[in-house]
Amino acid sequence: MKTLTNYRGFTLLELLIALTLSTLVMLMLAMGMNVVLKEWTRSSNRLEDSLDKVLVLLQIERSLEGGFPHTYWDSDENKKYIFFEGEEEKIAWVSTVSPGRKPGFTVWQLLPSEKKTGVEIRIVPALAGDPTERLEKHATSVTALEGYQAYFEYLYVDDKFEEDTKWLKEWSAKELQGLPNAVRVRLESEAEESLEIVAVIQAHQHERIRPVKP
């Protein structure tokens, strides 16, 4: 009997205490791990979001750089106009760049999204007529850059008089008969830092139509 008491096991109480303690430690570790994982996903989401944003920005930049003085025939006035309508908060232009690398020119439009905050991108093939109406009705539309509001500025470069080079708030090719030398897109957001794009338009002059000085 004596040998048995020497080799006795743990009592139930000891076992319970040991189990509770180890459970507590495990719980603490698991909770820590959970916090880390959550934080990890949050950070990587943030990173991915900003990479997505940059991709959209690059696409917009590229399509602005491919801007082209595309003309359409206004049958009411029997006159030819270059299409490029730039306002402070929206812009429509014709570009040689299209998202799917389709042949032919594409009309692009950026405007503040109506349903949710963000920038709405509309795309429609450029044909012979005035694209304004088709942009309303037949365009493929995507909303990107959630939470951002875009503001546009248009650069006029004067080769002869340097002091006349300036950024304008509006640019209508109907009046100015040409494209701006560059477009600046400022993206403001309440939650995040602002971003911006400057795209230089190389083909800003039509081969025959002479531009008007703004």
Place this chain on the structure above:
Amino acid sequence: MNKQTGFTLLEVLVAMAIVGIALGTVFGLLAGTKRLAFKAVDNIERTVFLRSALNAAQVIEEPDYPELPERYKKSVELSTDEVLEKPERQTRPMRLALEPYTWRDNEKGIELTSVRLIRLDTAQ
């Protein structure tokens, strides 16, 4: 009853150290990822801005445009290099030259370089 001894101080210390190291690693990892992600996002945003400045310098020689955002104002600068060599075979004097230029963000060490056409005062 005599035989029942508790843990020694050493044992307790070792146990605490092990638990501490485990927890420390976990939270260190947390801080690390967070810092890394913030740094990456900041770098991306700076590069976006620098890229737009790079493009602006294509058309305006020294863009004092745009009202540079406050946080970039101090750290961003434009520098230009010597114009590139003339082409080997040139049939007539030219007033245009290619000039390499660099936008540098001194705070993060981001550098973007490009080449632009500039007008020379005298034809060469």
